[in-house]
Amino acid sequence: MTIYQSFLPAAGTLDGVDLPTLAAHLPTPFYAYSASAIRNRVTQLQQALKGLDARLCFAVKANSNIGVLNLMAGLGVGADIVSLGELRRAQRAGIAASRIVFSGVGKTEEEIAAALVAGVWRFNLESADELALLQAVARRQGVIARAAVRVNPDVDARTHAKISTGKAENKFGVGFDEARIWFDDAARYPNVRLDGLHAHIGSQILELAPFEEALGRLATFWRELRDDGHIIESIDVGGGLGVCYRAGTDRPLAVADYVAAIRRGLEGYRGRIVLEPGRHLVAEAGVLVTRVIRVKHGQERDFLVLDAAMNDLMRPALYDAWHDMHPLHAEPRPLQRYDVVGPVCETGDTFARDRQLPRCEAGDLLLIAGAGAYGASMGSNYNSRPLPAEVLLDGGRYAVVRRRQSFEQMLAGEQLPQAWHAA
Structure with missing residues (x-):
């Protein structure tokens, strides 16, 4: 049963609100979001993650309404942002900058500077040019920026081509060889504390195998870095959990199975695990x-x-x-x-x-x-x-x-x- 079905006890009612009555007060079309359903999804994921040092950072791009973001803040969820506008929305909604990760391939100098001033928790870096820019801006401000390398594991997420992000042909992240160079050359970037890994292979994923493959490659790389003396304080496994858009056809993964795959894939890792769910929490x-x-x-x-x-x-x-x-x-x-x-x-x-x-x-x-x-x-x-x-x-x-x-x-x-x- 999908979320909207479980909160649809009678025809036209969502989360206890009669939609036809609501439509008599509001002009159509309008969007309606069930706060109970969102809480249900967040709580389910948080419970599955018990025992892990895990942080949920909601992908703001999925639904950037400040009312929804405020609900996330109240549930202890941080934010995954890809623009200065999303940073401001998240902060306006009550999400602390210390719980925000900044992703995206096109961060500008203005956005990086503003994010550093705000005190975002970490940057997910996607190119050598961006690493150099972060170093320059952080040096000017006299701060240390915490960052993770977004690696592209070259994994087919088996989803729609326009929302697949983890193949070598996609614009996101860098290969493992380039990422290794960044860590080995970390002394060249004294204002960037490079202590994290990040991978996100796509969205609306309905199979466990792509997640397992990506986690396996990510874990292998982490162990190589660890054995060479690099400290990795966080591993960000991205998002991508699919949902049911077509009843009877789409069969989303059970949250317990997904989290179990993370536990298996990152066995032995004692740092913080970051998840960036978006669609899964609100769709x-x-x-x-x-x-x-x-x-x-x-x-x-x-x-x-x-x-x-x-x-x-x-x-x-x-x-x-x-x-x-x-x-x-x-x-x-x-x-x-x-x-x-x-x-x-x-x-x-x-x-x-x-x-x-x-x-x-x-x-x-x-x-x-x-x-x-x-x-x-x-x-x-x-x-x-x-x-x-x-x-x-x-x-x-x-x-x-x-x-x-x-x-x-x-x-x-x-x-x-x-x-x-x-x-």
């Missing part, structure tokens, strides 16, 4: 509530036209991703097949093709499941559409954690040309 806890604008009867098929669009939920257009859908009907209806689409002027603005659903009519509400990760955080104003509201639900209560964007807010950074300058 199934979130839904996108949308309303049917009309049913269009085409020449070859019927189109269910929603008020949500690809700018609200990009995953189907970007990855051909499947999301389960549930009309919020009070009464049973016969099944019918639809192409489920949005109003954006793109053929790619399609949520599902030839999907069988209970018959829908204009004005009906539809729940798009598994939308808590890489939904709102990837949203845009394409076609000049406002960003939707986001709502946090918790045991029968709800709180709006992002108001629906107004037209004036959408235009806030724009202006007509008032002064021209020669370049």
Whole structure:
């Protein structure tokens, strides 16, 4: 059973909140997140990790709403960030900089400087150029930056090509040979304390074998470094745990099996183990509530036209991703097949093709499941559409954690040309 199903005791109810009633107060589309479901996932992972010196750092890119991040902070979860904006969001939400890791291949000098001032726990370094830049900025500030080398273990995560990050052909991390040079030349970087390893092979992984293979290669490298006298105080195993987007088809790994693989793979290691879960913690806890604008009867098929669009939920257009859908009907209806689409002027603005659903009519509400990760955080104003509201639900209560964007807010950074300058 998926998270959203376990918190859906009656049709249209999520975490004790009646979604049709909520839709009468808020314009659709809107995102709704179950706080209970998120707590459930975090607690489950924390319990599985008992006995290990482990730190959870939520991948902010999965869901960067400060209401969700504040919930993570209250559960003792840190943050994995990839930009200065995500650093500021995490701090605004109450996550201490000492519990933040800074990842990403394109950290700028400005971002590194700001992160050092803030006091982030460590940097996951992905290139020799970045290592040199971190040394220069840390020297100017008179501080010691803690860092881990992101190694690319050249492991096929067996996931979608666009979210696979651990193969040699991907842009992430460096090979073991280059990483070894960094450790051997550590004296050249006196303001960088290079004492960690990091590997993240991809996202939405539904098999244990890729994790085991990556952990094996990472552990072998750690032992080689240890035997040569290098102290490795943390090993970051990344994230990647898959979730159920398609009931009856997707079979996510059990958390206990995943953590057991970490224990086996890093047996004998006594430093801190870092995990960067993102999708696993929030995807199934979130839904996108949308309303049917009309049913269009085409020449070859019927189109269910929603008020949500690809700018609200990009995953189907970007990855051909499947999301389960549930009309919020009070009464049973016969099944019918639809192409489920949005109003954006793109053929790619399609949520599902030839999907069988209970018959829908204009004005009906539809729940798009598994939308808590890489939904709102990837949203845009394409076609000049406002960003939707986001709502946090918790045991029968709800709180709006992002108001629906107004037209004036959408235009806030724009202006007509008032002064021209020669370049």
